[in-house]
Amino acid sequence: MPAPRSHWLERWSAQPRRAMLFDLDGTLLDSAPDLAYAANVIRGQRGMEPIPVDALRPWISQGARGMITRGLGITTDHPEFEPARKAFMEVYAECLSRQTTWWPGMESVVDQLEAQGITWGIVTNKIARFTEPLLRDINLFDRCAIVVSGDTTPYPKPHPAPISHAVDRLSLPAEAVVYVGDDLRDIEAGFAAGTWTIGCDFGHHVEEPLPHQWGADALIKQAGDLCRFL
Template sequence: MPTSSIYTTRAVFFDLDGTLLDTAPDMVGALNLLLKEEDAPAIDYDIARKVVSDGTQALVNLGFGESQSDDDFTRRCQRYLAIYAENVCVDTVLFDGMAETLEFLEAHNIVWGVVTNKPEFLTTPLLKALGLDVRAGSVVSGDSLPVRKPNPEPLFHAANECNVLSTESIYVGDASRDVEAGNRAGMITLLASYGYIDNDHQPETWGANGIIEQASEIIDWLSEVPELELDIQRAN
């Protein structure tokens, strides 16, 4: 299994929704505002939270069902995005332990960034509202490039922007496409089990190098010195 530590890792990249930020309160809130506009019943938060990482279309299908007409579906998706854009950072926060993790990375001169499928017009104001835009070494949104995850190109692009090799990097995400993209980019992949994972999924089969239950475990992962490095330190 690949190993990583503060001695070998030069960058850590994060998925956004369900990994770096707990955006579910605002994303589900926007859906329920849309449902209210159309006199439809609200969706239970715990149910909707599990599909947040799948984005607008999945949420609209959850709220209105998959039998809606193409015209209604398109209109609702557009309206959902407009509502969410107006409320993009009302209750969104860093996940527990993430603030300390980012501080740890910065203190050890490990650059960090964001690689998300969320469109730029939502990603940028969200990160700016939380003061994270000026701290991130790279932000690659879902429409920054012609392709997006699970294609590894957005991860290669982020590594290049940070002047690091992908093989010197870790990618943390909460979806199978995150693990696939990270693995294809040659990065260490960590699965954020605290994220938006449906009970029907089997994340242990996705092929991540490690599974973390809280953000602060990234620090533990980096603080574990691989045996080879430990032998070199002892020899010196």
């Protein structure tokens, strides 16, 4: 488990060029309505009643795996898991940007990053098949400096490879980069990649370890809290 590092903000702020990288689902964007819609289509195909979005929100960071295991109440080794996962992905591909919006307050954070000349980008476990169309639909793909999807490198988070790839592409030292995420694996990946880390405790976590136990260098309760670090 990572541990918070003292004086991280001073060290990051002292860099001549800086970047802030974001996880996507549950951090930069609220994609829960579209993910839950796809999960409920799969439930409906199996004669099950829909589940409220907020009941599935704690697992949106787990993508299709989380939506199927929680939405259908099965484990990944269940014989129905893989067929359901594939069906979910087909449905989600058709609805991925219908109701997805900025996470509340994040648009203002990005505006401030840009105003201050701080580079920003996205490192997500969502595969490129979904990441790129979604970001294009909401006019973010060409706005950010780097997009690393879950299949851009051989390993997804919590492996450090995706974040390290983004850092390398930005031609920055790791200590010039902060990674922001709403899941333990985001903090583990950022720590292993040598970046600073900020955990998002936006109130939808229900299982341990809880955000205050992740060992992030900083923890925020709402998106606007990021502005005090800029």
